Amino acid sequence: MNFALQTAIDALSVGSIYALSALGIGLLFGIMRLINFAQSEFVTIGIYILMLSAGVWFPLAALAAICVVVVLALVVERMAFRPIRTADPATLLVTSFAVSYLLQYSLVLIFGARPIGLDILPELARPIVMGSVRVPRIDIATIGATIVLLSAFALFLRKTRIGIEMRAAAVDFRMARLLGIRANRVIAVAFAMSGLLAAVVAILFAARTGVAAPTIGLELALVGFVATVIGGMGSLVGAVFGGLAVGVVTVLLQAFLPPELRAYREAFVYIVVIAVLVLRPQGLFRGAAARERV
């Protein structure tokens, strides 16, 4: 029972981080068909900012990370993506890869390739003991932060004008523009929000792993793409649940695979991904944009 509870909490907390990563990627994918590899560096740079602001009062450090990453996301949108917005998805993808490469090696240039330890909120590492169950505080914090953020996001997308415009753009960008939605504004806000999500992921992930390295965001971005697609392209709810599902599957495999196969956990996760794609090519949640038009 305890084992089950602990596994469940673990699964939820890993799933939460993945869900936030996937949402950041799904947002841009839905609106402009961009697979944004640079999302990985948005997270990584957030972690480095936290590392640099070690010793600063935590809320201030977190705010600094969020501001830097959001500004970075806006700059990247303006410099790299806006000029080629109408190019085909392969060009967008390679552009995002080039941006990611640029940022990653800038980090190598400044900080070196070796991982650097950091310690934000050491009190989060201590577990809460409830009877015989020990729950790391970071798991609670992660799940809580995700719920708050996702709720805020849902409100934003449903209640504000720009949020509704973003949803419209995600369903059919061309149609949305014809109806008077300003493309530049919607896309800039989408980038800012994916920057915000990346910064929150950076905070949660840094508190969990305690390491800053130039490639640390990569795995999260990979999971993000996969989750966006199995969740259902263009469906933001799908992206969130896709991320959650990948996290849960990962933790369950870790818990229930026989020990000699545990090293191959990733392989099993991605086998599940391929299976989902084959059984439901349109994703778990079918976004309206997934219908290919003739």
Place this chain on the structure above:
Amino acid sequence: MRAAIPTLFILVLMILAVSLLGVFGSPLLLRVVIGAMINLVVVIGLSIFIGNSGVLSFGHASFAAIGAYSAAWFTLPITMKKIFLPSLPAFVLSTQVGLAGGAAIGAVTAAITAAVIGVVIVRLSGIAASIATLAWLAIVHSVFSNAEALTKGTSSLVGLPIETNLFVATSAALLALVVAFVFRFSRYGLMLQASREDEAAALASGIPVRQLRLFAFVVSAAVVAIAGVLKGHFLGILAVGQFYLEFTFLSLAMLVLGGMRSLSGAVVGTFAVAAIGEILRILSSGFEIFGVEVIAMPGLREIGLAIMMLLILLVRPMGITNGRELTLPWKRKAANELPITNDQIG
């Protein structure tokens, strides 16, 4: 196909010209040229599938890995094999073949694997297919990183005979070029390109899109596998990390930079990236400008490469060749039979 013969001719000449640079250049330049030729085999291999079908694949690095390792199991000297990989099957441990045999083994193994996973991938279309290939790459990477007995896991496999020289690499590039050329301008290649332009219309015209995609996938996997084999026998060392995301994206970037819709794009893109990379390598190893010394710094070269890529895509979003084939000026229309359509958002 005949109308496109000048294209083949021009591309062969380009490859030979670059190869000559290696013959007459410094030993360092020779290594750069061989490396570029191996990359060219990868990129041409990618273009056989991606260029014709229009489906992006992130998974081809896995076939380079499969090719490289399956060849290495046979080309490693027997004494070394017994030390490094003692748990290989007995008949593998007792055989040793040369580079040509290794390349054949690598290509066949990769082709068989590609045929199996390809059946799953061609069922999907568009972005779902691309993500499936990415998942496939992650699977192969995970298995190879952990299968100590086959790959030495995360440590490197050393001792491969260094047999890839300029002649071998250039021949492989020319062979890949001819294979890609014949397929692209064959009836089947054109049918597959038709499905790239409009899948629904192609299906409605009776084009067996899935079968053609599978065929192209298998052929391109075999070509990329040969590149993997060459790479292993060029460096003499294999590590699983060589064939993962950086490999995937650099080769994709070369293809897209050149122009992914044409074979010329694959050649131009690869050589352009090689040239930029080489110039930047010279620059980033430290130089003096106007009395100011710029010191060597790790990462500078990659940053420069990324900036160049961004600039090229900014100016030519469809790649340097704009998706057209290089040809004689008065044959331009004939060599580019399919109109360039650009179905854009917004």
